[in-house]
Amino acid sequence: METYINQLLEDIKASLSNVPRPYIPPEGVNFWDIPTPDEEECYAPVRALEELTGISKDQLPPAHMLTDDQISRLLAILNELLNAYNWCFVLQNKVPERVQYATIRENFNQLVKVKYWDTGFFEVCQQGSEHKQCSLGEYCQCAFYAELFADFVDEDLTPQEERRRALDIEIRHLKKKYDDDWMRYYPYHLDPDYDDDDGNPYDYGMGWEEDDDEDW
Ligand SMILES: [Zn+2]
Numbered sequence: 001m002e003t004y005i006n007q008l009l010e011d012i013k014a015s016l017s018n019v020p021r022p023y024i025p026p027e028g029v030n031f032w033d034i035p036t037p038d039e040e041e042c043y044a045p046v047r048a049l050e051e052l053t054g055i056s057k058d059q060l061p062p063a064h065m066l067t068d069d070q071i072s073r074l075l076a077i078l079n080e081l082l083n084a085y086n087w088c089f090v091l092q093n094k095v096p097e098r099v100q101y102a103t104i105r106e107n108f109n110q111l112v113k114v115k116y117w118d119t120g121f122f123e124v125c126q127q128g129s130e131h132k133q134c135s136l137g138e139y140c141q142c143a144f145y146a147e148l149f150a151d152f153v154d155e156d157l158t159p160q161e162e163r164r165r166a167l168d169i170e171i172r173h174l175k176k177k178y179d180d181d182w183m184r185y186y187p188y189h190l191d192p193d194y195d196d197d198d199g200n201p202y203d204y205g206m207g208w209e210e211d212d213d214e215d216w
Pocket of ligand 1: 131139
């Protein structure tokens with residue numbers, strides 16, 4: 001298996017050196033005419049990830065056939081590959097490497113939007129699949145988001161209430177994502193207790209003082 005893995009790593013490296021760069025906008029799109037994410041979502045060409053990268057799902061061995069070390073090496077380079085093709089594999093919580101690898105492998109035969117400006121994201125939970133029944137199991141991302149928004153129903157909110165809700169959702173998100181470390185990422189700008197005397201949100205020491213403008 002080790003010989004096979006080394007060959008596979010070489011194949012992925014070859015694919016990495018074939019990523020189209022610099023990005024060339026699709027025909028008819030002016031390079032400087034930067035589209036909004038929504039616009040790009042509409043017109044970005046769609047291709048099979050396997051065809052785009054030249055790496056097929058069948059080339060990736062099932063996780064149970066691999067050692068932890070092999071999983072680790074493959075996962076690292078697959079992440080590199082997906083980042084290079086602007087189709088990033090992003091998870092919102094801590095997931096064991098073996099489960100991450102299995103998830104990439106299981107979903108590698110997906111379609112991608114070839115985006116130039118905006119970031120595209122690798123689909124980790126197949127559409128229409130039941131929560132926690134996907135390859136992420138207990139780490140299912142759809143279930144993560146469903147739980148995140150569970151108590152928040154649609155209703156008319158004042159701007160203050162909206163902000164309060166954004167703060168609650170962000171804190172809940174951070175706690176799930178960073179466990180005990182979450183306070184390090186506290187969203188001070190959403191918390192009215194940290195607004196300045198003029199009611200402006202906390203600026204993280206960026207100092208948008210009007211006097212500064214005069215130096216420009
Ligand atoms: Zn899922």
